[in-house]
Amino acid sequence: xxxxxxxxxxxxxxxxxxxxxxxxxxxxxxxxxxxxxxxxxxxxxxxxxxxxxxxxxxxxxxxxxxxxxxxxxxxxxxxxxxxxxxxxxxxxxxxxxxxxxxxxxxxxxxxxxxxxxxxxxxxxxxxxxxxxxxxxxxxxxxxxxxxxxxxxxxxxxxxxxxxxxxxxxxxxxxxxxxxxxxxxxxxxxxxxxxxxxxxxxxxxxxxxxxxxxxxxxxxxxxxxxxxxxxxxxxxxxxxxxxxxxxxxxxxxxxxxxxxxxxxxxxxxxx
Numbered sequence: 510x511x512x513x514x515x516x517x518x519x520x521x522x523x524x525x526x527x528x529x530x531x532x533x534x535x536x537x538x539x540x541x542x543x544x545x546x547x548x549x550x551x552x553x554x555x556x557x558x559x560x561x562x563x564x565x566x567x568x569x570x571x572x573x574x575x576x577x578x579x580x581x582x583x584x585x586x587x588x589x590x591x592x593x594x595x596x597x598x599x600x601x602x603x604x605x606x607x608x609x610x611x612x613x614x615x616x617x618x619x620x621x622x623x624x625x626x627x628x629x630x631x632x633x634x635x636x637x638x639x640x641x642x643x644x645x646x647x648x649x650x651x652x653x654x655x656x657x658x659x660x661x662x663x664x665x666x667x668x669x670x671x672x673x674x675x676x677x678x679x680x681x682x683x684x685x686x687x688x689x690x691x692x693x694x695x696x697x698x699x700x701x702x703x704x705x706x707x708x709x710x711x712x713x714x715x716x717x718x719x720x721x722x723x724x725x726x727x728x729x730x731x732x733x734x735x736x737x738x739x740x741x742x743x744x745x746x747x748x749x750x751x752x753x754x755x756x757x758x759x760x761x762x763x764x765x766x767x768x769x770x771x772x773x774x775x776x777x778x779x
Contacts, residue, residue, distance in 0.1 A: 518769020524762030535575035562747035596653035600660025708763035
């Protein structure tokens, strides 16, 4: 795969690379704790001491963005991984076996996809709390449906191929057929769906935190930093603009990567 010749993939990788550098190595360039408060400098505008100003409690916004990015991206990545595992396994078995289990699971998927995901997640979090592990699991449990559909569709088109029939004729177990013969041939759309899921989950988590139902104080995420600015977004632009741009460019970066991978894997290319 020639990344340099694939402009969307190259640009997306560059964006995510620099955002990852920011959240991983950012603490090396700030001397503040993300939780340390100094009410004497509350809502200070950007300065040499605080390049992105301070929030209502006098906390350094740059530091909060760095650690908040770890939480926002961490929730997105772990939720996407869990969702992909659930969706892939269910898609494999429903696509291979079909019948009544396939009917029940796919109708459940249709019903769940008919409701706005954010609404359902809001309801569950309201009942079960909003700790970071809870956020990861709740978001993941409502993000696997599209992946299950994609995998199921691929399996249904592959299960009657000659090499699969040959594996069945040799007496291979269903698990071996699914995970060694069929799964590798479904991996391309799964990779694309995983990358797109990360960008979607970033938006979901940011929306929840902006509403005050996501990451809770004293921890921060990009969405909760936006929430801090909602009283006066223009007057405290150093709270809203940097967090908004980080969310925006993270989503753009992952979407470009997904587009680039799709283009690279297109059998009509070349």
